Amino acid sequence: MLWSGWGDPAKASELPEPVRLLLRDMLGVRAPHTPAASLGEVRLPPVTLPPPVLDELRAAVGADHVRSDDETRVRHTRGKSTPDLMRMRAGDGSQAPDAVVLPGSHADVLEVLRVCAAHRVAVVPFGGGTSVVGGLVADRQGFSGVVALDLGRLDRLVSVDAESMVAEMEPGLRAPRAEELLAGHGLTLGHFPQSFEYATLGGFAAARSSGQASAGYGRFDDMVVGMTVATPRGTLDLGRAPRSAAGPDLRQVILGSEGAFGVITSLRLRVRRAPAERRYEGWRFASFPEGTAALRRLAQEGPLPTVLRLSDETETMVGLARPEEIGALAADAGCLVIAGYEGGEVAALRERVAAVLSGSGGVCLGADPGESWAHGRYSAPYLRDSLLAAGATVETLETAGFWSALPGLYDAVRLSLHASLGSPLVMCHVSHVYETGASLYFTVVTAQSDDPVAQWETAKNAAGEAIVAAGGTISHHHGVGRDHRGPYAAEVGELGVEILRGIKERLDPGGILNPGVLVPPEGVR
Ligand SMILES: Cc1cc2nc3c(=O)[nH]c(=O)nc-3n(C[C@H](O)[C@H](O)[C@H](O)COP(=O)(O)OP(=O)(O)OC[C@H]3O[C@@H](n4cnc5c(N)ncnc54)[C@H](O)[C@@H]3O)c2cc1C
Numbered sequence: 001m002l003w004s005g006w007g008d009p010a011k012a013s014e015l016p017e018p019v020r021l022l023l024r025d026m027l028g029v030r031a032p033h034t035p036a037a038s039l040g041e042v043r044l045p046p047v048t049l050p051p052p053v054l055d056e057l058r059a060a061v062g063a064d065h066v067r068s069d070d071e072t073r074v075r076h077t078r079g080k081s082t083p084d085l086m087r088m089r090a091g092d093g094s095q096a097p098d099a100v101v102l103p104g105s106h107a108d109v110l111e112v113l114r115v116c117a118a119h120r121v122a123v124v125p126f127g128g129g130t131s132v133v134g135g136l137v138a139d140r141q142g143f144s145g146v147v148a149l150d151l152g153r154l155d156r157l158v159s160v161d162a163e164s165m166v167a168e169m170e171p172g173l174r175a176p177r178a179e180e181l182l183a184g185h186g187l188t189l190g191h192f193p194q195s196f197e198y199a200t201l202g203g204f205a206a207a208r209s210s211g212q213a214s215a216g217y218g219r220f221d222d223m224v225v226g227m228t229v230a231t232p233r234g235t236l237d238l239g240r241a242p243r244s245a246a247g248p249d250l251r252q253v254i255l256g257s258e259g260a261f262g263v264i265t266s267l268r269l270r271v272r273r274a275p276a277e278r279r280y281e282g283w284r285f286a287s288f289p290e291g292t293a294a295l296r297r298l299a300q301e302g303p304l305p306t307v308l309r310l311s312d313e314t315e316t317m318v319g320l321a322r323p324e325e326i327g328a329l330a331a332d333a334g335c336l337v338i339a340g341y342e343g344g345e346v347a348a349l350r351e352r353v354a355a356v357l358s359g360s361g362g363v364c365l366g367a368d369p370g371e372s373w374a375h376g377r378y379s380a381p382y383l384r385d386s387l388l389a390a391g392a393t394v395e396t397l398e399t400a401g402f403w404s405a406l407p408g409l410y411d412a413v414r415l416s417l418h419a420s421l422g423s424p425l426v427m428c429h430v431s432h433v434y435e436t437g438a439s440l441y442f443t444v445v446t447a448q449s450d451d452p453v454a455q456w457e458t459a460k461n462a463a464g465e466a467i468v469a470a471g472g473t474i475s476h477h478h479g480v481g482r483d484h485r486g487p488y489a490a491e492v493g494e495l496g497v498e499i500l501r502g503i504k505e506r507l508d509p510g511g512i513l514n515p516g517v518l519v520p521p522e523g524v525r
Pocket of ligand 1: 006079080081124125126127128129130131132135136151171172192193194195198199200201202203204205206207208209210211212257258259260262263264265381477478479481514517
């Protein structure tokens with residue numbers, strides 16, 4: 001993974017010419033004055049962890065698995081939001097951990113937590129490092145140091161219960177490797193977020209991730225039937241049946257807890273048969289409201305395809321759903337729907353979905369737009385790096401709401417972004433639908449000001465306030481981290497925050513796990 005950007009550096013590409021022209025003519029984007037820092041130029045704070053503590057950590061996991069060299073520290077600094085990348089490109093490594101610790105077992109994790117609690121060391125569980133909400137930055141105040149707990153060595157497919165269709169898998173497995181291991185048994189998770197190439201199973205569970213095929217396979221939290229969690233107070237082992245009436249479901253306390261309550265060391269996951277066939281196609285709707293109504297019909301009356309995504313007029317025109325063809329479509333292209341069908345009875349499913357889409361005013365565009373979307377589905381994060389280098393800020397934000405609230409949410413977010421940023425390019429799509437509502441996912445492109453981090457943070461905070469005021473949730477699948485902590489507290493209310501603090505106090509009395517992430521510290525909202 002590129003330390004200051006996304007993905008495999010070999011896959012980095014030049015900005016397509018139409019995008020370069022669009023940026024200059026529409027947004028006034030100018031090349032930045034200063035080039036991005038090199039890895040060696042990143043400024044790191046001194047390691048503050050006392051040597052005896054490092055020795056105890058080495059004793060816990062083995063000397064080879066405690067690292068405090070500069071490169072390893074840089075590679076575990078922050079996540080992959082646009083402000084994270086901007087800070088790294090500017091050579092700002094101020095939030096680097098003192099050391100990176102790689103446990104090899106659940107027992108190792110318990111021992112690391114014991115050592116860290118005894119010496120007041122903050123612990124940041126680290127999966128793929130793709131958080132976009134500041135979930136990998138710990139408060140330092142009151143701690144003798146910070147360690148990143150990299151779960152990459154916990155990467156086994158432990159067992160497959162083919163009768164129950166449940167696989168036990170370790171949290172450090174990256175999604176492609178998890179799929180590869182399951183494919184050996186003819187199985188799949190069906191979880192394909194845009195961060196697929198690097199994100200891990202533990203990160204998916206800890207941040208309640210949702211993938212591009214959520215219409216067919218569900219969200220990641222729907223897949224978790226059980227888990228083992230290491231906490232500073234000991235082990236939690238949760239989930240012994242698919243559903244239970246035995247009190248509140250404590251799995252739900254850990255799902256979405258973003259490393260603040262415990263470290264997930266094992267997951268028991270519902271799996272599906274690997275699809276015999278995959279087919280994707282495009283549909284055109286005259287307007288976003290018309291397309292939204294069609295998606296609602298599918299979500300409420302069925303049948304749902306496996307992938308369902310509706311771009312608004314701007315996203316359709318820019319062609320963001322098909323990164324390789326950015327700018328290729330005319331301004332009156334309407335709104336593009338991508339529908340994907342995976343499984344054994346693809347033709348029959350397609351026929352039923354097509355009847356609903358055409359009955360709702362959709363025009364079938366054939367396989368090309370769908371196959372091209374599938375081909376480019378992981379390209380956008382690479383494009384972000386090229387845009388940043390060209391002097392444009394590009395970032396995403398997302399929310400969800402009930403169907404009746406969606407038009408208001410859509411308008412509120414767009415208005416707020418335009419008010420903060422002047423004339424940005426704001427694109428939106430719906431890609432996760434439910435009987436009662438859906439998510440809205442916005443992509444924003446704007447010219448960078450002299451202080452692009454502050455520029456984006458102002459705009460993002462204003463958009464967050466607009467989301468809360470319009471009745472949406474502050475996140476459908478990115479999570480809370482540090483960036484959404486305030487709006488999340490507003491969503492759950494004071495009593496809700498007290499409950500969160502109570503759970504944290506019980507599981508993590510020293511407050512060493514991801515301090516400042518998810519749960520507002522006492523006295524802070
Ligand atoms: C380009 C890009 C595209 C993205 N697309 C999507 C998308 O389509 N859908 C989506 O849902 N998200 C998406 N994300 C967000 C991100 O990938 C998800 O939140 C993902 O779940 C994070 O997984 P990770 O392994 O990288 O976790 P990390 O970023 O390493 O960690 C995320 C949080 O979980 C905690 N954590 C990690 N592992 C554990 C563990 N084992 N136990 C306890 N806590 C843990 C961390 O401390 C942190 O707070 C995207 C991000 C990027 C940069």
